[in-house]
Amino acid sequence: MIDLSITDIIDKAKMCRGISSDEAAELLSVSNQKDRSELISAAGSVRDKVFGNKVFIYGFVYFSTYCRNNCAFCYYRRTNDLSRYRKTEDEVLALSASLKDAGINLVDLTMGEDPVMCAGGYRELLGMVRRVRDEVGIPIMVSPGAVPEESFSAFRDAGADWFACYQETYNRDLFSKLRLEQDFDNRLNQKIWAKRAGLLTEDGMMVGLGETLRDRVDAITKMGSLGCEQIRAMTFVPQNGTPMEGMKPAESDDELRSIAVMRLMFPDRLIPASLDVEGTAGLKTRLDAGANVITSIVPPHMDLAGVAQHELDIDNGHRSVAHVLQMLDGMGKRVATNTEYASLLKDLRAWNR
Numbered sequence: 092m093i094d095l096s097i098t099d100i101i102d103k104a105k106m107c108r109g110i111s112s113d114e115a116a117e118l119l120s121v122s123n124q125k126d127r128s129e130l131i132s133a134a135g136s137v138r139d140k141v142f143g144n145k146v147f148i149y150g151f152v153y154f155s156t157y158c159r160n161n162c163a164f165c166y167y168r169r170t171n172d173l174s175r176y177r178k179t180e181d182e183v184l185a186l187s188a189s190l191k192d193a194g195i196n197l198v199d200l201t202m203g204e205d206p207v208m209c210a211g212g213y214r215e216l217l218g219m220v221r222r223v224r225d226e227v228g229i230p231i232m233v234s235p236g237a238v239p240e241e242s243f244s245a246f247r248d249a250g251a252d253w254f255a256c257y258q259e260t261y262n263r264d265l266f267s268k269l270r271l272e273q274d275f276d277n278r279l280n281q282k283i284w285a286k287r288a289g290l291l292t293e294d295g296m297m298v299g300l301g302e303t304l305r306d307r308v309d310a311i312t313k314m315g316s317l318g319c320e321q322i323r324a325m326t327f328v329p330q331n332g333t334p335m336e337g338m339k340p341a342e343s344d345d346e347l348r349s350i351a352v353m354r355l356m357f358p359d360r361l362i363p364a365s366l367d368v369e370g371t372a373g374l375k376t377r378l379d380a381g382a383n384v385i386t387s388i389v390p391p392h393m394d395l396a397g398v399a400q401h402e403l404d405i406d407n408g409h410r411s412v413a414h415v416l417q418m419l420d421g422m423g424k425r426v427a428t429n430t431e432y433a434s435l436l437k438d439l440r441a442w443n444r
Contacts, residue, residue, distance in 0.1 A: 097126045101133045104355035107140055115352045116308045119345075127348070134351035134381030137358050142383050145427040146419060147361065147435075148412065149197045149232070150190030151387045154178040154219075158203025160236070161271050164259075164300060166330035167203050173332065177205065180219050187227045193412035195388060196432040197230040198223065199255070204236035213242055217249045224250030229429075230436060232293070237278050243288035252436060253321070254285035257295035261313045262306045269300065282317050291439055293321035293361075298349055299341025300327040307345075311353055320439045321361040321384065324349035326368050343373060347380040354381030366410050374415070375422060385419075388412055 095103070100114045110118070121127050156175040161168045167175070178186070187198045200219065202208055208216050216235060223231055232253035233246055246254060258278055260266050266275050282292045294317065296310040307324075314322040326346040329338045346368070353362050364377030367387040374385065389410045416426060427435075 097121060098129065101129050101355075105133050105136060107137055107358045109358065110352075110356050112308050112312045115311060115356055116304060118352050118355070119304055119307055119348050121348065127344075130348065130351050130355075131380050134354040135379050138354055138362075138381045138383050141358050144424050145383075145431065146378070146424045147196045147384045147427050147432055148194070148388060148415060149199050149363075149384060149386045150187070150193075150195040150412070151199050151201065151367075151389050152178075152183055152186050152190070153201045153389075154183050154186075155202035155205040155208055157205040157207065158236075159206050159209075160204050160273065162273075163269050163271055163334045164297070164327060164330065165333065168333060171332040177207065180215070180222060183219055184222050184226060187223045187229060190388070190412065191227055191229045194416065194426060195229070195412060196427060196429060197232055197253070198227075199232040199234060199253075199386065201234040201255075202236070208235070209238075213238065213245065217245055220246065220249040220251050230432065237273070237281055240280070240284045243284050243290060247288050247290055252291055253293060254281070254290040255293035255295075255321075256281035256285070257293075257297075257323075258310070258314075259295065259297045260300075260302055260306060261296075261310045262302060265300075265302060265306065269297075282319055286318060289440070291321070291436070292317070292319045293323065294319040295323040295325060296349070297327050298324050298346045300335070300338070307349055311349065311356060315353075315357045315360065319360070320442075321363065322353055322357065323363045323365065323386075324353065325365055328368060343369060343376070347376055350377060350380040350382055366415075370410065371414065371418060374418060378422065378424065385415055388415055 100117055104110050118130055121130055155177040156167045157177060158167050158169055161170055190198055220231055230252045232255055233251045234255040259269055263275050282294055285292045294314040324346050326341050326343050329336050329340055350362055361384050362382045363384040363386040364374055364382035365386045
């Protein structure tokens, strides 16, 4: 039981000392406007104390939409009959270079678990990472799905800085209904194995797919306790051609509360504001809630897709670097320099050890 009021918990959290899981549950359950406003304001204040007004921005290159998995929530699940693509290494190199020139801090090389890219010990993907590192010279996140334990050192040696693998939920029963035919512990171990190999790690939870409030608390707590340097929450968006397409779309408010609680619970973590759910229309609310990374920036007219919203705001240019920079300027935020981001990575690696 919690003896503190919502205001007391928030006042404690503003001191950047973190909060307990029970206190997190109290904050996630706030419903009246006064408490919600206090929560959001406190999260933004804590973010500013730790990181100032700078924001980190990540370019998103979803280079293969082929996947051997059959996740119940994913548009690109194996059995969904749709048009797919696989970008060449030269195309990925050119896209990464253009994103760097536009001013991003990191390129996220993302794929479904494409059997072609997984073949030969991820030979093609590793070659792609090496070329982006050597010829573009930008920090790299790889998001290839679940990989064997022995592969992590190869990703590190090829030049990857980050490894991202989202659990979506830490409720084992719910996981089994979402990530069909997949092993909970193998996916959990991805973060552990990546850290052992010296990679920085990102984990994520999905909001609005049938989880309880306690499930959300458990997910936030577990992601933080694993030592993931970047943690996120994203609202579930029903996808055509999936078993979950008939579910009612969730409002974003639960995601915003989750972001705010993540910030108060783990003040020093990187927390994304993804453009993949509501596009740029949802950017300000996520930054206000304590996010300090903008992800899923996608250049227009390059035949690239998003994940939760595979077309939203892409070809109208709203998810371009230029448009995001313009929006940040109007919010009193600035993009971190590449020197600042390199310094952050150095600090995170030292903390990881």
